[in-house]
Every structure is written in C-alpha cells, then in structure tokens.
Amino acid sequence: MTTLVVYETMYGRTRDVAQAVADGCGGGGDVRLVEVGELAAGLPDDVALLVVGGPTHAFSMTRPGTRRDAGKYGRTISQTGVREWLAALTVPAGLPVAAFCTKLDSPLSGSAARAIAQRLRKLGGRLVVPAKDFYVKGTQPELLAGELDRARAWGATLIAASASR
Ligand SMILES: Cc1cc2nc3c(=O)[nH]c(=O)nc-3n(C[C@H](O)[C@H](O)[C@H](O)COP(=O)(O)O)c2cc1C
Numbered sequence: 641m642t643t644l645v646v647y648e649t650m651y652g653r654t655r656d657v658a659q660a661v662a663d664g665c666g667g668g669g670d671v672r673l674v675e676v677g678e679l680a681a682g683l684p685d686d687v688a689l690l691v692v693g694g695p696t697h698a699f700s701m702t703r704p705g706t707r708r709d710a711g712k713y714g715r716t717i718s719q720t721g722v723r724e725w726l727a728a729l730t731v732p733a734g735l736p737v738a739a740f741c742t743k744l745d746s747p748l749s750g751s752a753a754r755a756i757a758q759r760l761r762k763l764g765g766r767l768v769v770p771a772k773d774f775y776v777k778g779t780q781p782e783l784l785a786g787e788l789d790r791a792r793a794w795g796a797t798l799i800a801a802s803a804s805r
Contacts, residue, residue, distance in 0.1 A: 641669040641688040643799070648676045648694035648702065648722045650710040653781050654742045657774045658693050660788040661740065664795020665691070677720045681728050689736045689802045690765065691795075692756050694722040696743035696773075699750025701726075722752070726759045736802035737765030738772075740794070745775035745784060768801040769794075 643665045647658035655675070662673040676694075683690065697706035701723040731737070737760040741752035753771035761767055772794050775784045 641799075642684070642686045643669070643671045643689040643691065644684065644687045645671065645673045645691045645693070646676050646679060646722070646725070647673070647692075650695055650702075650707065651781050653776050653783055654693055654695050656783060656788065657740065657742055657791045658691075660791035661691060661693070661795035661798075664792035665689075665798055666795075669799075676722050676725045679725065681725075682730065683732075687735070689738070689768070689798060690731070690760070691738045691740070691798065692722055692726070692760065693740040693742075694752050694756065696741050696750055696752040700755040701752045722756060726756070726763070729763060731760065731763040731765045733764045735765050736768045737761075738768055738798050738802075740772040740774060740791075742774050742776050742781070742783075745777065769797060 645658050645662045647654050649655040658673055662671045665671045694701055702721040739753045739756035743749055743751055751773050753773055757767055757771035774787045774791055
C-alpha cells in the first residue's frame with residue numbers, strides 16, 4: 641500500500657507537519673512525501689491513501705494573490721498550490737483521503753484543511769478522519785510546541801482508519 645502525502649508551503653511549516661505526518665504513517669508501508677509543485681497532474685496508480693495539506697490563507701486554501709502576498713516577505717512563490725492541483729485532479733471513487741493544514745491558533749481564522757477535505761470528498765474520495773488543523777504563530781511562522789508530535793500521532797491514525805470501512 642502506498643500513502644501519498646502532498647503538501648504546499650510558503651514558509652516551511654506545512655512541510656514540517658507533512659514530514660511528521662508521513663513519519664507517523666510510516667508503519668503502514670510505502671510513504672511518499674511530495675511538494676505539490678513537483679507532482680504531475682493526476683495520481684500515481686498505486687496510491688491507496690491520499691493525504692493533502694497546505695497553509696491557510698484568507699480563511700481557506702491559498703490563491704495566486706495570497707501566495708504573492710506571502711512572497712512580499714521574501715518567500716518562494718509556487719505557481720501551483722493545492723487549490724489548483726485539486727481543481728485538475730481525478731480521484732478514484734472511494735479512495736481513502738485525509739486533509740490537514742497549518743493556521744493561526746484563532747477560532748475565527750478559517751481552515752484550509754476543511755476546504756481541502758470538502759474538495760476531496762466532492763471528487764469522490766472517502767474521508768477517513770476529520771480534517772485536522774495544526775497551529776503556528778507569528779508572521780515568520782513557527783509551529784506551536786507539541787504540533788509535530790500531534791502530526792505524527794495523527795499520521796499514525798490514518799493507516800488504520802483507511803483500512804476500516
Ligand atoms: C497572505 C497570508 C494570509 C493568511 N491568512 C490566514 C488566515 O486567514 N487564517 C490563518 O489562520 N492564518 C493565515 N495566515 C497564516 C498562515 O496560515 C501561515 O503563514 C501558515 O500556516 C504557515 O505555513 P507555511 O510555513 O507552510 O507557509 C496567512 C498567511 C499569509 C502569508
């Protein structure tokens with residue numbers, strides 16, 4: 641079974657979380673961690689669990705404009721975000737899927753994870769656990785203490801959840 645963990649990042653924190661999620665999934669077989677801009681359109685044939693994560697921008701997935709805003713602070717601007725990748729994606733019916741994001745620890749700040757999960761379900765995926773938020777602070781964002789442990793633990797739940805119906 642191959643687990644594909646796809647992530648987008650501006651400042652690197654979602655990459656850190658994605659790596660921890662992939663580590664957590666590790667007991668379940670082959671795990672591939674790929675930045676969204678490095679993926680060709682479409683899914684490799686052998687994917688049995690698809691996990692997608694990105695930063696929350698303007699309450700949801702990033703857009704070209706929000707990525708440009710992030711770029712003003714000196715970050716690399718990716719041409720393709722998770723939003724654009726998902727827009728072009730076909731998902732085999734019932735494929736186990738999961739979604740996560742990074743965001744500020746504030747109840748009114750939205751969640752890219754929710755939006756990603758919604759999109760994956762609309763594409764026909766089977767959400768195996770609820771969308772998960774991981775928290776950062778600051779404009780040069782740092783993860784809150786304990787978030788990488790939480791990400792590893794969340795990753796470990798995904799394999800079992802994707803096996804049960
Ligand atoms: C343009 C922009 C808009 C943002 N909007 C939100 C937001 O609406 N809600 C939120 O919780 N965080 C927001 N943030 C903070 C990001 O979620 C944070 O920078 C991100 O989690 C860091 O992940 P990264 O290191 O992978 O880029 C925003 C950040 C930027 C640069």
